[in-house]
Amino acid sequence: MNVPLLFAQNRGLEKYDFDFDEVSWAEAITTLSEEHNLNFIYSDDNLPVVNRFSFKKKKATLDEVLTALFNGKFLGYRIDGSDVIVKVIRIPLDSKEGRRLTRYPVNGIIRDQYSRETVIGATIFFEDISIGTVTNVNGFYSISVPEGQYLVSIKSLGYVNIDTIIDVKGQMELNLNLKVKETKLREIVVLSSNSEVYDGILQLSNITTVTPEATNELPLILGEGDVMKSLQLMPGFKSANEGSSEISVRGGRTDQNLFLIDDVPIYNATHSLGFYSIFNTNSLKNVQTYKSGIPAQYGGRGSSVIDVHLKEGNNQKFKVSGGIGTMSANATLEGPIVKDKSSFIISGRRPYTDLLSSTTRGDINTVVFYDVSAKLKFQLNKKNALSVSSYFSRDKLAFQNISSSEWGNKTANVTWSALLSPKTYSNLTLWYTNYDVANIVNTIPETSYRTTYALDDYGLKYKVEQYFTPDMTLKAGVESMLHTYNQGSITPFDEESIVTPNDPQDIRAVESGVFTDFEWNINEKVKVGLGLRYSRFDNVRNEREYIYDIEPFQLRADSISDNNIVDTVRNSGISFDHSYHNIDPRVSISVALTPQQSVRIAYDRMTQYAQELALTTLPSNSGVWIPSNKYIKPLINNQYSIGYLLKSKDNMYDFSLDAYYKTSDDILEFKPNGRYVVTDHVETDVTSGIGQSYGVESIFRKRKGKLTGSVSYTYSFSFIKIPQINNGNWYPTDQDQRHVFNILASFQISKQIQFSAVWNYASGRPYTAPVGKYYKEGYVVPIYGDRNKARLPSTHHLDISLTFYRKMNEQKKNESSFNFSIYNVYARKNTYSYIFRSKRNNPEQLETVKVYLFSIIPSFSYNFKF
Known part of the structure; x- marks a missing residue:
């Protein structure tokens, strides 16, 4: 689908040297924002989470790199001053792009392999797209991801980490059992409730x-x-x-x-x-x-x-x-x-x-x-x-x-x-x-x-x-x-x-x-x-x-x-x-x-x-x-x-x-x-x-x-x-x-x-x-x-x-x-x-x-x- 794009001459024609090599769309947007004083207005749910973006060119205009980034198939953009407004183009949900934008729930319960006790606070992390969640007090988790194949890492203190590959094509249930570590090198007594999703640095509660x-x-x-x-x-x-x-x-x-x-x-x-x-x-x-x-x-x-x-x-x-x-x-x-x-x-x-x-x-x-x-x-x-x-x-x-x-x-x-x-x-x-x-x-x-x-x-x-x-x-x-x-x-x-x-x-x-x-x-x-x-x-x-x-x-x-x-x-x-x-x-x-x-x-x-x-x-x-x-x-x-x-x-x-x-x-x-x-x-x-x-x-x-x-x-x-x-x-x-x-x-x-x-x-x-x-x-x-x-x-x-x-x-x-x-x-x-x-x-x-x-x-x- 061809999408008409509107460009503001005072910014879209500005020329710079660009060197993007297999970066995520979010990383590309962050770099453009910081280096070129642009403010991107968009929804996280609209951005591809698997695709990687490459663009290497000297003296290229902002229009060129933005057109390559938002290639007109399902996303368009317009420049308003320093704002880059990204919008979704209507596409059939059964198309490749439609399936990419649709997120499917993956849920399940994490248990102890030996006792089958549910595990509280276990981390489920999708390595390819860098998102994750943790289990609740009943060992339950739910997370929504686009269609695709992913490496999933499951971690919990005192248990052996699990890495597994799953292929998400629709709603999916993933129940896993964790094996207790055979070690006495324990972290003693009291631990921070740190989220592995952001490497434990973002905490809402003390x-x-x-x-x-x-x-x-x-x-x-x-x-x-x-x-x-x-x-x-x-x-x-x-x-x-x-x-x-x-x-x-x-x-x-x-x-x-x-x-x-x-x-x-x-x-x-x-x-x-x-x-x-x-x-x-x-x-x-x-x-x-x-x-x-x-x-x-x-x-x-x-x-x-x-x-x-x-x-x-x-x-x-x-x-x-x-x-x-x-x-x-x-x-x-x-x-x-x-x-x-x-x-x-x-x-x-x-x-x-x-x-x-x-x-x-x-x-x-x-x-x-x-x-x-x-x-x-x-x-x-x-x-x-x-x-x-x-x-x-x-x-x-x-x-x-x-x-x-x-x-x-x-x-x-x-x-x-x-x-x-x-x-x-x-x-x-x-x-x-x-x-x-x-x-x-x-x-x-x-x-x-x-x-x-x-x-x-x-x-x-x-x-x-x-x-x-x-x-x-x-x-x-x-x-x-x-x-x-x-x-x-x-x-x-x-x-x-x-x-x-x-x-x-x-x-x-x-x-x-x-x-x-x-x-x-x-x-x-x-x-x-x-x-x-x-x-x-x-x-x-x-x-x-x-x-x-x-x-x-x-x-x-x-x-x-x-x-x-x-x-x-x-x-x-x-x-x-x-x-x-x-x-x-x-x-x-x-x-x-x-x-x-x-x-x-x-x-x-x-x-x-x-x-x-x-x-x-x-x-x-x-x-x-x-x-x-x-x-x-x-x-x-x-x-x-x-x-x-x-x-x-x-x-x-x-x-x-x-x-x-x-x-x-x-x-x-x-x-x-x-x-x-x-x-x-x-x-x-x-x-x-x-x-x-x-x-x-x-x-x-x-x-x-x-x-x-x-x-x-x-x-x-x-x-x-x-x-x-x-x-x-x-x-x-x-x-x-x-x-x-x-x-x-x-x-x-x-x-x-x-x-x-x-x-x-x-x-x-x-x-x-x-x-x-x-x-x-x-x-x-x-x-x-x-x-x-x-x-x-x-x-x-x-x-x-x-x-x-x-x-x-x-x-x-x-x-x-x-x-x-x-x-x-x-x-x-x-x-x-x-x-x-x-x-x-x-x-x-x-x-x-x-x-x-x-x-x-x-x-x-x-x-x-x-």
Whole structure:
């Protein structure tokens, strides 16, 4: 077809020397743009992705080279000033040019060759046309390419790369199985979620991925590996206390982290004393965390997301794995129900000693926990799969006869995954979660008490992923959940206790959300992510409702007290009492400065409708979740962040530097001298304020070779301002830890022996110290000064580990390992907290008791696979 072309004389007749030799059309356009100040206006989908372009001529006009480039068969152009506008000429779709312009979907699922587990984050890359994609949480991928023959490369960490040639003539399904690498040279613990498509340089989210298999290669505490301890080695993730698996992210409280197990939220992610998280590494498939550039599909928390996926089970053969450590043992059994069609996995963990000697007095403390997880996976057909999973945990902790806690989690979920079309994938999840806790606080007999507390959630979430082109992806969905906050009961613990018994009513609310996430690779240098989440929180009217003698416009938690209650009314039936609506935008842009350098900027708005307040500063799980109502507003965080990433050409080294600034509205706190107990009218005991957090995070990593490791440093601030506390002045939060420094090194001595070491330094956390005392009925009672004005001493410790691997048969299918670790090699007695109380032999004197958890701890663990 002959196409008339219009040329602008002032540019089209300009002459230059051209030397194009087998370059892609995109490369030719880029060169012409940069060298001749031309602005090409076109769509990526219109350009041939396989053809190569050659044009060598001296003193040729722009018209000549453009005519050769856009040869008139299916593309035309016109010059308007410095703009070159490229347009498509209508051609028959069944012609050669038509087939070249038509893209066909190639999709499939990537699995582990041995277990048939789906592989998350595997890269599928079309070498000839330099485009690719990655698998989602179900191992599914979809990418559209023109007709042709291609070399396809499939890669995933820990697996042997696959290169295969495919011939695309139409819609195509390509399912592949990856073989596990037979090597012990592993990248330790925490990896950046880097996209192989652009050599890992364009990243929309500040996301890290934890590899569960590598956690046992780190120095262990009490013989147990833990993925949350691995995260604490990364900048921005701070331990809530020494030895604890709880984390604070960028100045946020621990309740601001959204923990998910197979899309089910968890309200307490730690075992006794926080030594271990509730995640048994043998049952984990993948753990991803977000602290900026958070996708809009996640909501309900203010700081971060920890998204955990359980293994699906081996659908080929039965397999047993487990471990025995210094304090606990674990075991996992998995195998096929029907080979290639369905599988199961069950994993459990339990300590075999219930006693832990105190390092402060020698009193006997009780430390007991156990957890069990199970999952079933059914491949119904090529397009549909069904999975059922459940998790159960229980803990009991008694500390120096001062406090005790017993708590547990229960979850259950059913997920239906469906391939709706070659480019459309969906997930429907129904779930249930429960958290309950019983506490005893006995610091002073007169005020000692026992509390119980529980909450139940029922939820539904539906998400659709649409893969338009290799460069455009849309994820959208809806979710809704019913919250039931059982405020439990309060009873006196000691005979001398003056605490009044109370049995508060249940509080119910419905939380719903609609979300959409759009990702667009504009070109090889720019990637954009746009997210939007609309959320709604509806309070169900309480059966017992309190009336306050205060003007409606003044109804805030910090403006009312018990004295304002003038009446109580009884309600019947179900109706909504109050609603909140919020829109949370999320924006992230990543720009490649060079093939090895990029800059990422992001904005995240996060709304949290329930906050947890601690009932005591002692190391126990004495917290209670308080939902928003007409008096208590939701927490809203706004975070602005910028990051820089530098990678070496061979991906051996990388360095990243991130800065952030976060503001918080309506952070909840107990009022000064509050009762620190739960009642029907909790709004009379709490107040709220504003906060701000900011800091700089950096990490340098060496990823390859016998010696691998990282050096990370975080410099940060976190402040809060509440009118009723510290005279309305700013004061540091409990998470205000200025300096955190981590060094990790791992050396592969041989294929069977690996040595690891971790050194951690953290400046002291703030606490509230007494400034005086008074006497009451023979006891001395401390008078506390300004909130968090004092600082605990800095903490630091060195941990080392030596791991021995061996194969248990000649076929090398079974493996075992022995790990020897020493926690706190130089026996540093880091301060956990202070207790201020009357002396036992002289009640009229106030004593300060330093609490530290442990000094040096050697440990041993044996892990096996059959």
